Amino acid sequence: AGATEPAEPARDATDDRRVAIIGVSLRFPGADSTDQFWANLRDGADNVRRLTPEELTRAGLTAEQRDAPDLVPVGGTLDGVTEFDARFFGLSPHEAGLTDPAHRLFLECCHQALEEGGYEDAGAETRTGVFAGSGMNLYGHQRPSGATGQPISADAPAGADPALGLQTAIAREPDFLATRVAYRLGLTGPAIGVQTACSTSLVAVHLATRALLTGEVDMALAGAAAVHFPQETGYRSHPGSILSPTGVCRAFDAEADGTVGGNGVAVVLLKRLDRALADGDTVHAVILGSAVNNDGARKIGFTAPGVAGQADVIRQALRDADVPAGTISYVEAHGTGTPLGDPVELEALARVLGEGERTAGACAVGSVKPGIGHLDSCAGMAGLLKTVLMLRHRTLVPTLHLNRPNPELALSNSALTLVSRLGPWSVPDGTPRRAGVSAFGVGGTNAHVVLEEAPPAATAVDEDEDGNARLPVLVPVSARDDDTLAELTARLGERLLRRPELAPADVATTLALGRRRRPARTTVVGGTAEELAQALAASAGERTDPPRPLGPLAFAFPGQGTARPGMARGLYAGSAAARRTLERCAEV
Structure with missing residues (x-):
């Protein structure tokens, strides 16, 4: 501590280990698109809502359960979770009815991410991997099957159809989340399930980047799905629980008393940055590096967070990114709003990002959970996409319900500061905006990803070098x-x-x-x-x-008395195919 950080080393262009995010799809409380999600973040919208008695009844709660004093009827819910175009994906109505809604939504989001990246029709020769995880499955235990009308259970009664039992397991168990996507979308890279509780989606991103950098895949889908069906049940809170008895997540606030639940599905499409730029892909943000570790036994209990493990994973991610800690100007924290978790996380961040000679408040810290809830296995993806959007818009958005910082966070004279209002993401001239994103799973699997804003995109040219308008x-x-x-x-x-x-x-x-x-x-x-x-x-x-199938293309210039010098200049400048043909004609 106190030592001056070394200058950032020049990056070797022949060993570019950066990964581009080229496609995004999400379903979060209050948002089914990145545009809507950004509007909600920018406007400070709170999409954790209070559930009505009618919704609780439809979700299956009895009058006694609804009136229980420890029931907290709130949650971050998704719209349209039962809607699914089975025919589009080649599923029968029976199979679609058996399939967990979280798995159906994840399949849709994977398809949309490929579309958004421009690679829906990449073909089997492009090795696209799938790295995915899902939350705890409640679908089979909470609803009847649309095909049989009988409850779906892991323990089938005697005489039950074993084929139906196998089909049901395939339709709802997390083992088949990634492989179903690979099969339905024709993807030939590895399809791997990831399960590390709350850090699942960020661990999936880490594994996907490794597969890209080792050349195992050409592209990779990474994400998670957490839809607790039915959604409108609320939760029961008791002393010592991580769940808020007031139904409000107040990350980093003095009144923080726990987190609240939410549902979400999100996917990113990844590709090596050098190849993405060469192929003209839209780059939303750049992954500079990442790391995953576990607390081991260095904490007070299995479900407790650990300072040492969290600090270590952040240091490892920075080493992997090959950037100094002092260049990180924002961190999207796990930020659950629990009395133990927030102070532990801020201490770990201060140990790493507060090292060296940094100005007080140089690194902003925020959390997305107060606005949408804790999305379980998809929590890290929510933080990642929030940060990607802030990088794109060069704007820091506030952490909701942050009125008075928790005095246990020890922020005075710290390099860390909490984001409580909307404002520009300012950095010194010539310095790229860089951020860290954390996700910590129950059981101690920690993940951290280092992001950088996308390089400047090539400007679209509407005129050729002579000022002629491009062709329609x-x-x-x-x-x-x-x-x-x-x-x-x-x-x-x-x-x-x-x-x-x-x-x-x-x-x-x-x-x-x-x-x-x-x-x-x-x-x-x-x-x-x-x-x-x-x-x-x-x-x-x-x-x-x-x-009908087309034959070879031919370009015809019929004349009709309108020929003039330079008449094909616009076509020549605007069409590579026409340019090659005209140059070949000139050679002949």
Whole structure:
């Protein structure tokens, strides 16, 4: 302590161990998209809600259970958990009915993450891995099977159909979460289940990055699903429990009395940064390094947190990232709001990030849990995606319900400061924004990931070197049927109106090469995002017949008395295929 940190070493371009986040999908309380999640974070929305007596009754609670003095009827719930397009994923209604809703939502999120990254149709030759975990399964024990009307139980009665028992186990046990995704989406990389309690999703990210860096996979999906079905049950709190008796998670606050439960599903699509940049992928953020360890016996009990283990995993992650601790300007903490957990975590952070000569308050600390609840196995992913969005928007969002810092946190003259209000994420000129994300599981498996903001994206060029406007582009859209196509074109048009800066050529490339071609199809033409949106609105889901296989392309210039020098200059500048053809003609 007190020693000056060495200058940051130059990174060897031939051994780039950075990993890019190129696709994201989430279902959190109050949000089913990154745009909505960011709006909730920015606006300080509290999506942990109080459950009504009617909801508790529908969830199966008796009058006695509803009126129990220790029942806390709150939770972070998801909308539409029973909705699922089984036919889209090739499941029968019977199989879909048996399958845990958490597994169904995870399958949907994996598909959406591939779509968002532009790799839904990457093909079996691209080795895409799946690293995933799920929360405690309650689905089979809490609801009847839609196929048989009989309760699903791990202990089948005598004479029960053994095939149905096996099918039921496959449909709901965590062993099959990752492999179901690989099968249904045609992914040929390793599909591995991860179970480390609250740190599951961040451990999955760590394992996925290792598989990328060793060359075992070309891309990787990593995430977790935690949906406690039915959701609207609340919880019972008792003295000494980690669950808040007041039903409010107040991370780092003097009135903190525990955490609250929540449900969530989230997935990231990962790829080595050098390959992502070479392939023109959208990079949301960069993973510089990560680490996983366990407390061992260095703590007071199996479920207790440990300072030494947490500090060690942060140091290991920084070494893996090859960056000094002094360059970390934000940490998304585990931040459960428990009287023991918060002080232990802040002490561990201070031991590592407070080392060296750092200005008081140089590193901000926050927690997402007060706004959405503790998402169990998906908790680390919630913190990761919150941090990715803050890096993208260069903004720090407040930790909810933080009114008066807990005096046991010892923050005076510390390098750590708590984020209690919305504000810019400021760093010295020339210094990239860097952050740490922590997740600590019951039982002692700790995980920490070091993030950095994405490198500047290439600016879309709307004109060629002579100032000529780029040519309009042809954008294909396809869906399973006409109704879905109409919905898809409407949503795409709305997206383009919200993002007028999107380059039409990028939109066309993603939709033509990053999506599967489905039977109901339409095409639109436009030179700007707004023009494409207008064309989509006009198409209103018009159906075009599936095209016949095309032969070799030919470019024809018929003349008709309009030929002039330079007439193909725009086509030459805007189309690589046309450029190659014209250059070949010139050679001939």
